[in-house]
Amino acid sequence: MSTQPISTQADRDTLDLLVRQIRFEGRGIHSYELVDPEGAPLPPFTAGAHVDIHLAGGVVRQYSISNAPRERHRYVIAVLRDERGRGGSKALHEQWRVQDIVRVSRPRNNFRLVDGARRVLLIAGGIGVTPLKAMAHELEDAGVDYEMHYCAKDASCAAFAEEFEPMRANGRLHFHFDGGDPSAGLDIRDLLNQPRDGEHVYYCGPGGFMKACAEAAEHWPSGTVHFEHFKAPERGPGEQAANDALDSFTVRIASTGQDIEVSKEESIADALAQAGVAMETSCCAGLCGTCKVRYLEGEVEHNDYILSDEEKTGYLTACVSRATSKVLVLDL
Ligand code: FES
Incomplete structure (x- = not known):
């Protein structure tokens, strides 16, 4: 062993x-x-x-x-x-x-700008502005057509006012202050009503804001909507977590053949650590990708907020993913 x-x-x-x-x-x-x-x-x-x-x-x-x-x-x-x-x-x-x-x-990126967009819409809620600010700089430098919307309670809560001033002055950046009442701020549904050809949208902010953006962008073409949660979303009343996973299952380490049992009470990352297989974790909430690991066999219930549909066919996050098959083979 x-x-x-x-x-x-x-x-x-x-x-x-x-x-x-x-x-x-x-x-x-x-x-x-x-x-x-x-x-x-x-x-x-x-x-x-x-x-x-x-x-x-x-x-x-x-x-x-x-x-x-x-x-x-x-x-x-x-x-x-x-x-x-x-x-x-x-x-x-x-x-x-x-x-x-x-x-x-070292920097790690789960929220990249997609190459080749004709136009980019950036929508920030509160402190969710931080990754979008870097995107605005990158788009500005690359000469890509973009528009940014920054929602905050009031001007005193908006960060980077000085740095943003040139973008505001040239019409790229729009502030929306709602005084604490989201219904008085940016009309996200209206903003996202008509996706243009080749347009991509990126958003990041608190839970209610994320939900509003997701609902407003439901009709956007597949692959054009990108977001990052900075907290695990809260589930509303009646919203259940996906629950097809087995209570307990086995993870097999491909390189050694070691079998490790994962019980109902522990994550894959916990079980690996218990068995002496080092697995670095960070957020432990499926948000950061630190524990992303490739799997070679088995069926996975993902439960994370970062992997794309494509990535989910080959990777899981060991802090929140579970198995729906008896055995999961990890590429470790
Ligand atoms: S530790 Fe962050 S996604 Fe698993």
Whole structure:
């Protein structure tokens, strides 16, 4: 039986970066500029990428990179302090100081811009603006026709006002302030009413906003609607989780033939860890892709929020996926 750590699909390299600048960007929102301590270029990233941020006590959180991908000398993340969250954003606001050295993963992207779009619509809700801001920079640099809509409660809650000013002035960016009443803000249904030929839409924001965008984009052509959740969506009354998975099943490690039982109470990632097979996890909610792993045989109930339909034919996320077949063979 193997007890050696086995690599997953995730790139597990981390970087020790210097917090060069912390800026107040909006009510409760700080941006953190992270650079190499020696001034070296950072690993490249594409718009929509995020990094895992390692905090004290083994806490890991994902934050999107908001600056232009052409900037190789820095990653800028923006963090909304969420008093009712799991504590990561609060810890980051309280712990990080300018000149700290912090541990950050290499960028990873589950929310990429698709090549070849004729026109791109970006719709941001609150702090969901961060990946879309990087997209706006990339589209601007590439000369692609785009329009961005940024929904927030009021101007004081909107981040990056200075940086956004040129986009607002040239008519690309539109702010929508609703004073806390979504029905008084952007009419998402109207905006998404008529998809144009070759148009793609990208959106990111809180739960109610995501639901409104998903419903309004239901009639858009397949492959043109892209989104990223920053929290697992809450299920409404009567909305059940998919529930075809077996209570318990076996995962088989293809390289060693090791069989590992997964019980009803544990995830595949938990069971692998228990059996001594290292599996890196981060969000443990099917949001970040850290635990993405290829499977070779078996039937999967996916339960994640990031894999495309195409990816689901070959990959699963070990933190939330279950099996609907007795055995799942993992490419480990
Ligand atoms: S740990 Fe984030 S998707 Fe599994």
